[in-house]
Amino acid sequence: MNLILLEAADFIENGQVKLTDRRFQHVKTHIKPEIGSTLKVGLLGGKMGQGKIIELSSNRLLLDQIVLDTPPPPRLPLTLLLGLPRPKMLKRIFQHVATLGIERLILLNSYRVEKSFWQSPWLEPETIREQLILGLEQGRDTVLPEVIIEKRFKLFVEDRLPAITCGKLGLVADPRASLSCPRHAAQSTVLAIGPEGGWIPYEVEKMQEAGLASVNLGPRILRVDTAVTALAARLF
Amino acid sequence: MNLILLEAADFIENGQVKLTDRRFQHVKTHIKPEIGSTLKVGLLGGKMGQGKIIELSSNRLLLDQIVLDTPPPPRLPLTLLLGLPRPKMLKRIFQHVATLGIERLILLNSYRVEKSFWQSPWLEPETIREQLILGLEQGRDTVLPEVIIEKRFKLFVEDRLPAITCGKLGLVADPRASLSCPRHAAQSTVLAIGPEGGWIPYEVEKMQEAGLASVNLGPRILRVDTAVTALAARLF
Numbered sequence: 196m197n198l199i200l201l202e203a204a205d206f207i208e209n210g211q212v213k214l215t216d217r218r219f220q221h222v223k224t225h226i227k228p229e230i231g232s233t234l235k236v237g238l239l240g241g242k243m244g245q246g247k248i249i250e251l252s253s254n255r256l257l258l259d260q261i262v263l264d265t266p267p268p269p270r271l272p273l274t275l276l277l278g279l280p281r282p283k284m285l286k287r288i289f290q291h292v293a294t295l296g297i298e299r300l301i302l303l304n305s306y307r308v309e310k311s312f313w314q315s316p317w318l319e320p321e322t323i324r325e326q327l328i329l330g331l332e333q334g335r336d337t338v339l340p341e342v343i344i345e346k347r348f349k350l351f352v353e354d355r356l357p358a359i360t361c362g363k364l365g366l367v368a369d370p371r372a373s374l375s376c377p378r379h380a381a382q383s384t385v386l387a388i389g390p391e392g393g394w395i396p397y398e399v400e401k402m403q404e405a406g407l408a409s410v411n412l413g414p415r416i417l418r419v420d421t422a423v424t425a426l427a428a429r430l431f
Numbered sequence: 432m433n434l435i436l437l438e439a440a441d442f443i444e445n446g447q448v449k450l451t452d453r454r455f456q457h458v459k460t461h462i463k464p465e466i467g468s469t470l471k472v473g474l475l476g477g478k479m480g481q482g483k484i485i486e487l488s489s490n491r492l493l494l495d496q497i498v499l500d501t502p503p504p505p506r507l508p509l510t511l512l513l514g515l516p517r518p519k520m521l522k523r524i525f526q527h528v529a530t531l532g533i534e535r536l537i538l539l540n541s542y543r544v545e546k547s548f549w550q551s552p553w554l555e556p557e558t559i560r561e562q563l564i565l566g567l568e569q570g571r572d573t574v575l576p577e578v579i580i581e582k583r584f585k586l587f588v589e590d591r592l593p594a595i596t597c598g599k600l601g602l603v604a605d606p607r608a609s610l611s612c613p614r615h616a617a618q619s620t621v622l623a624i625g626p627e628g629g630w631i632p633y634e635v636e637k638m639q640e641a642g643l644a645s646v647n648l649g650p651r652i653l654r655v656d657t658a659v660t661a662l663a664a665r666l667f
Contacts, residue, residue: 197652234604244657257535268649268650269650270653286589289512291657292652294653295651295653295657295661296651317484333652333653334651334652335651335652336651346574376616378615379614379615413504414504414505414571415504415530415531415570415571415572416433416530416569416570416571417530417531418530418569419571421527421530421531421660424657424660424661425531425660425661425663426664427661427666428562428660428661428662428664428665429664429665
């Protein structure tokens, strides 16, 4: 936790902040600050800054003199379109996406996605939010990525993807592609990465029709969480 | 497991391969191939190719007509110098380093490394090798990265690091640096990333004396395994 993320409900009278939950526990157990020292804080969706510790007791942390004067780091203008990963991978994906500052994550059905994956408790909105917040605390950012769930491949790719891709660089990962994924494109980008085993040719074709160009990601096969990090670093 | 890694001891008479261990279990449980189909195989330290399945019974897998004709993917000419990460992170680091094809990993002591980390069972040579092999199986590669353990910071940085860095691009991650980490350097590189909390200024100075330039890795704070992937993708 490199940033204590605050929400409106954490503020009490006089502009002080009172924490009694996981964040309090983390500060007490891991940071072990002295009274009078400052902690890095950020307002969820807002600015970052610091607060002064005026109490750290057995059941609460009190911060005073909250100053929020620094904008969060710039976001990566990336819409990441993922074939729904297996549940145990999802948790890491949400955290990574938030830590890296990826603007938007779309989880899409694909021929190679096992149907049972859609029943995962990791897809509950509250659970997704928790993982995103863990990612923001790690990366020191305050802005939640947008997460969209699309269970119908054809409908999404035909009806919505063209508008999402319009004016952006559109890329779909396909090991058969001769073009390599560009470096430092540094422009708004839509990047589609398939599930384990990749997109099937029909899916690649449909995404090409929606404006995405096929690119290969090199000879090594990366786990999807590793691929997301590697491609975000390569593109921006 | 995107590649079945073979060793000399797996070969029986007539050039056939017999597997009865974790690799056999994986093929039987996850790949479920038909008799007569082929599997992607590679010889540890050697070439890659395929083998034909002639038996898949309750206790063994037999492969015949082993062809090893494809070189493994090129390695990243990167020497990664890490302040020893906490044990639960080590396992992932070894896997990532192998999957990404990083040539050499040096685990180094630092002021901010907890002494107890050096007692981790994850540092046993056999355990390291197991994790590296899992990484190679994921990335589809056959060449083990070199792993070096250096428990004495000053001795290593003064006596060995200058020779390791000579003729290479040398970089040390330091959030105070004004220079950003270069992109697509695509040359032999030594990159030093500190433990949680980073290198202390004295350590950065010592590495600068050994020929490394300070660079910052951007405003976001990445976990060390994520940072390794992001920087390898950015540099190569």
